[in-house]
Amino acid sequence: MNYLPFLFCIVSINALVYDFTQDYHLQHDPLDIFTYLTCLAPQLALQECSIILNNPLNKSVSTMGESSYKTEGERVLLAYLCAKKRMNPELPFELVLRDTRGDYTVVFEPGETRGMQHYFLQRMPECVSAYANPSTALRMSEVDTPYEIHVDQSRPGPRALVTGCSGLLGSMLAEKLLEKGYQVIGIDNGLCSKQSNLSKIIDNPNFYFCSHDVTKPFTIMGRLDMVLHLASIPSPALYYRMPLETLDVGILGTLYTLDIAVQKGGRYLFASTSEVYGNPEVNPQPENYWGNVDPMGIRSPYDESKRGSETLIELYHKKYDLDVRIARIFNTYGPGMRLSDGRVITSFLQSLLKDKPLIVHGSGNQTRSFAYVTDTVDGLVRLLDYDDWIMKQVQDDTYYAGLSQIQERVFNIGNPTEFTINELAQIVVDLGREKLGKNATIEHIDQFDATDPYLRRPDITKAQKLLNFNPTVSLTEGLTKTLDYFLHTQT
Numbered sequence: 006m007n008y009l010p011f012l013f014c015i016v017s018i019n020a021l022v023y024d025f026t027q028d029y030h031l032q033h034d035p036l037d038i039f040t041y042l043t044c045l046a047p048q049l050a051l052q053e054c055s056i057i058l059n060n061p062l063n064k065s066v067s068t069m070g071e072s073s074y075k076t077e078g079e080r081v082l083l084a085y086l087c088a089k090k091r092m093n094p095e096l097p098f099e100l101v102l103r104d105t106r107g108d109y110t111v112v113f114e115p116g117e118t119r120g121m122q123h124y125f126l127q128r129m130p131e132c133v134s135a136y137a138n139p140s141t142a143l144r145m146s147e148v149d150t151p152y153e154i155h156v157d158q159s160r161p162g163p164r165a166l167v168t169g170c171s172g173l174l175g176s177m178l179a180e181k182l183l184e185k186g187y188q189v190i191g192i193d194n195g196l197c198s199k200q201s202n203l204s205k206i207i208d209n210p211n212f213y214f215c216s217h218d219v220t221k222p223f224t225i226m227g228r229l230d231m232v233l234h235l236a237s238i239p240s241p242a243l244y245y246r247m248p249l250e251t252l253d254v255g256i257l258g259t260l261y262t263l264d265i266a267v268q269k270g271g272r273y274l275f276a277s278t279s280e281v282y283g284n285p286e287v288n289p290q291p292e293n294y295w296g297n298v299d300p301m302g303i304r305s306p307y308d309e310s311k312r313g314s315e316t317l318i319e320l321y322h323k324k325y326d327l328d329v330r331i332a333r334i335f336n337t338y339g340p341g342m343r344l345s346d347g348r349v350i351t352s353f354l355q356s357l358l359k360d361k362p363l364i365v366h367g368s369g370n371q372t373r374s375f376a377y378v379t380d381t382v383d384g385l386v387r388l389l390d391y392d393d394w395i396m397k398q399v400q401d402d403t404y405y406a407g408l409s410q411i412q413e414r415v416f417n418i419g420n421p422t423e424f425t426i427n428e429l430a431q432i433v434v435d436l437g438r439e440k441l442g443k444n445a446t447i448e449h450i451d452q453f454d455a456t457d458p459y460l461r462r463p464d465i466t467k468a469q470k471l472l473n474f475n476p477t478v479s480l481t482e483g484l485t486k487t488l489d490y491f492l493h494t495q496t
């Protein structure tokens with residue numbers, strides 16, 4: 006690989022100015038540029054320096070456009086820098102956002118070294134030694150040897166890797182795959198899950214559980230047919246506190262799992278999110294909507310971890326012809342969630358169980374669509390199973406005419422019935438009265454998070470048409486089952 010092109014990205018190493026506004030667009034491998042921006046560049050910011058980015062504040066940018074490797078790469082870099090600043094506001098370094106109107110300077114400061122260097126050191130050690138600050142760069146000897154995962158090779162049946170396997174969706178997906186005759190390797194570091202979610206499958210001889218962090222290198226010995234990357238930190242309460250870890254599990258976790266899929270020649274399914282649409286200007290949101298996301302906002306670590314992952318997946322698809330599928334999952338709830346995860350349904354149920362008022366932020370007219378976990382898992386399994394002939398149908402459909410190959414592989418998965426938060430609160434109050442004899446109250450407070458999306462409703466036409474996906478569980482039915490679950494577990 007030729008590392009010289011990266012010199013153009015750096016105007017002057019001595020003056021410590023990192024200028025990413027150069028037109029490196031057609032000159033280099035897009036995947037290298039993306040990984041440079043997202044894996045190495047945040048490390049350059051460990052020293053006192055100026056970092057110049059090219060108008061990354063444009064909120065409406067495709068994750069899969071022709072130059073997304075650059076625009077989305079810069080957005081991920083910006084999200085990292087902002088996260089570092091939030092975690093350590095004391096120490097300034099200079100960030101310059103450049104667009105046609107001129108330069109806008111923001112002051113940030115060196116943050117801590119994170120796992121991203123592992124990836125970059127393995128791929129581009131020469132580049133690191135040339136450009137990174139020698140005092141902070143890791144040496145090759147410090148890079149972890151990949152953690153090896155061994156499974157019984159003599160067992161028959163397809164073999165799938167599920168990251169985030171102890172979570173709400175991962176655990177049920179693993180269960181479904183085992184039912185379908187798969188061997189399942191489940192990875193989870195337990196950061197935001199309940200071990201009890203695995204109680205039904207932990208003793209299944211076809212299930213292999215590995216307690217491992219997917220932001221650290223790992224490898225699977227032997228054959229592997231599917232990689233399902235679900236590990237993430239989707240709970241706002243957690244990702245506000247752990248923005249860097251949230252970005253890492255998206256960007257690095259996606260890199261490592263994509264590498265494994267390429268090595269093994271397996272199919273790759275990614276759990277993306279409706280948050281890639283940000284605060285949408287169209288309702289409902291179809292797959293070809295680019296979104297409206299603030300890369301500097303407090304939600305950006307989660308949003309950009311998913312948007313950046315989508316770009317990476319596109320780059321791997323193009324470069325290695327990898328068979329990929331992206332599910333943009335809309336709000337999903339059900340047994341297996343943590344009562345304290347800060348999402349709206351669990352917050353309301355927690356208040357109900359603790360005899361506290363249900364707190365609605367703002368007017369309560371903001372909307373959400375809620376899918377019950379069995380419906381979402383059904384959609385994911387359908388997406389995993391679909392075959393190329395369906396792609397041809399997509400190509401023939403005028404609605405999707407003009408979509409690139411990768412855009413065909415993106416599906417909204419969710420329940421299209423839209424509720425206001427006031428309506429949701431009322432359903433929970435009614436449920437509390439019927440099931441528990443409680444008279445819960447609803448309290449409105451002014452604190453409205455301006456970055457909280459106002460509207461959220463999936464357009465699932467594509468999944469309905471091509472995957473025959475139709476959610477069947479109503480909100481009242483799903484909430485009743487979820488409440489029953491929390492009555493038994495209380496966590």
Ligand SMILES: NC(=O)c1ccc[n+]([C@@H]2O[C@H](COP(=O)([O-])OP(=O)(O)OC[C@H]3O[C@@H](n4cnc5c(N)ncnc54)[C@H](O)[C@@H]3O)[C@@H](O)[C@H]2O)c1
Binds near residue numbers: 169196199237278336
């Ligand atoms: N549930 C939803 O409403 C929803 C909506 C949109 C997208 N999604 C996506 O679907 C996926 C599953 O969501 P969920 O609701 O089951 O979330 P969850 O929090 O229940 O599960 C995520 C799992 O990932 C694990 N994890 C986090 N960081 C890890 C790391 N570094 N290494 C290994 N494991 C790690 C957590 O411990 C957890 O078990 C996520 O990628 C999420 O972003 C979920």
